Amino acid sequence: xxxxxxxxxxxxxxxxxxxxxxxxxxxxxxxxxxxxxxxxxxxxxxxxxxxxxxxxxxxxxxxxxxxxxxxxxxxxxxxxxxxxxxxxxxxxxxxxxxxxxxxxxxxxxxxxx
Numbered sequence: 001x002x003x004x005x006x007x008x009x010x011x012x013x014x015x016x017x018x019x020x021x022x023x024x025x026x027x028x029x030x031x032x033x034x035x036x037x038x039x040x041x042x043x044x045x046x047x048x049x050x051x052x053x054x055x056x057x058x059x060x061x062x063x064x065x066x067x068x069x070x071x072x073x074x075x076x077x078x079x080x081x082x083x084x085x086x087x088x089x090x091x092x093x094x095x096x097x098x099x100x101x102x103x104x105x106x107x108x109x110x111x112x113x
Contacts, residue, residue: 024093025101026109027068029085031057035065035072051087058083066092066101074100081106 030038031054038053048056058064064082066073075082075092085106093105 021095022093022104023096024091025066025068025073026089026091027066027073028089029075029082029087030054030065030067030072031062031086032065032072032074033057033060033062036067036070049087054086055083058086066090072099076100076102078103078106 028050030036030050034053034057038048038050054062054064064075064079064086066075073096077094082103085108089109091107091109092101092103094101094103
């Protein structure tokens with residue numbers, strides 16, 4: 001009887017889908033080339049805003065990333081919003097898998113633009 005009950009419980013638990021909890025982060029939209037530190041000199045310029053740098057790097061093939069608490073996260077989904085928010089401080093909601101956030105929502109952080 002115990003074996004049967006154990007099999008039923010294990011089968012039921014094994015058939016439940018694993019659901020990743022949605023989380024949120026606040027940070028700056030940057031690019032995968034520059035990450036935490038934008039360098040105008042990398043682009044042959046004396047002055048370049050974080051936004052301009054992220055857009056230029058993205059045009060050259062870099063991906064948009066989120067820099068939050070000194071950590072760089074890759075971002076998936078919402079490409080148009082990521083481009084619109086390049087260089088901005090935003091609040092991103094989504095699911096984290098390894099070092100990648102699958103974005104479900106992105107909005108300006110309170111107290112910014």
